[in-house]
Every structure is written in structure tokens, then in C-alpha cells.
Amino acid sequence: MTVFGYFLAASARVLDVVLMLYIWILLFRVILSWIQVPSLYQVKVILFRLTEPVLSPIRRFVPPYRFGGMDISPIIVFLIIMFLRSFLVRSLAYYAAKLLAPSAGYF
Numbered sequence: 001m002t003v004f005g006y007f008l009a010a011s012a013r014v015l016d017v018v019l020m021l022y023i024w025i026l027l028f029r030v031i032l033s034w035i036q037v038p039s040l041y042q043v044k045v046i047l048f049r050l051t052e053p054v055l056s057p058i059r060r061f062v063p064p065y066r067f068g069g070m071d072i073s074p075i076i077v078f079l080i081i082m083f084l085r086s087f088l089v090r091s092l093a094y095y096a097a098k099l100l101a102p103s104a105g106y107f
Contacts, residue, residue: 005096005097005098007096009092012090012092015088015089016085019089020085022081023081025050025051026051026081028043029044032044032047051074055077058073058076059073
């Protein structure tokens with residue numbers, strides 16, 4: 001069970017890093033959408049390609065025209081990621097810690 005425990009602990013860490021990295025990517029996309037810097041066009045294209053597959057399905061349920069043209073899909077994605085980090089990552093880490101804890105009562 002220790003191998004599975006280490007696997008869960010490593011998976012929790014990797015998932016936490018990936019989710020945090022995606023938060024930063026999404027934040028940079030939001031900031032760059034407010035400012036127009038021609039030299040950062042390629043960065044904007046990369047960020048658009050990384051975030052649009054996640055944002056476009058949410059826009060179908062919450063279109064920007066319902067909120068006066070303001071796109072709240074990044075806010076919803078931030079909340080979903082924070083929930084995943086709070087629930088899923090912590091649950092994996094907790095379960096891994098339980099598996100790796102020395103059990104008492106064998107002898």
C-alpha cells in the first residue's frame with residue numbers, strides 16, 4: 001500500500017501545481033485582454049489557445065450579453081479551480097497520508 005500512497009501523494013502535488021499554473025495562465029489572459037500591447041500578440045495567441053477550450057463551454061451557459069457585455073467565465077473557472085484544489089487535491093493528499101501512516105496494532 002505504500003507504493004499506492006506515494007503515487008497518490010505525487011498525483012496530488014502534480015495536480016495542485018497544474019491547477020495553480022492554469023490559474024496564472026488564466027490571470028495573464030484576463031490582464032492581457034484589458035491592455036493592447038502589439039509586441040505581446042504572440043503571447044496573447046498562446047494564452048487564448050490554452051484557455052479557450054475551458055472558457056467557451058462556460059460561455060454557452062453564461063453568455064456575456066446577460067451581464068452587460070462583461071464576460072464572467074474566467075471568474076467561474078477560477079471558482080471551479082479553487083474548489084478542485086480545496087476538495088480534490090486535499091482529499092488525495094489526506095488519503096495518501098492515511099495510507100503512508102504507520103499502522104498501530106499489528107503485534
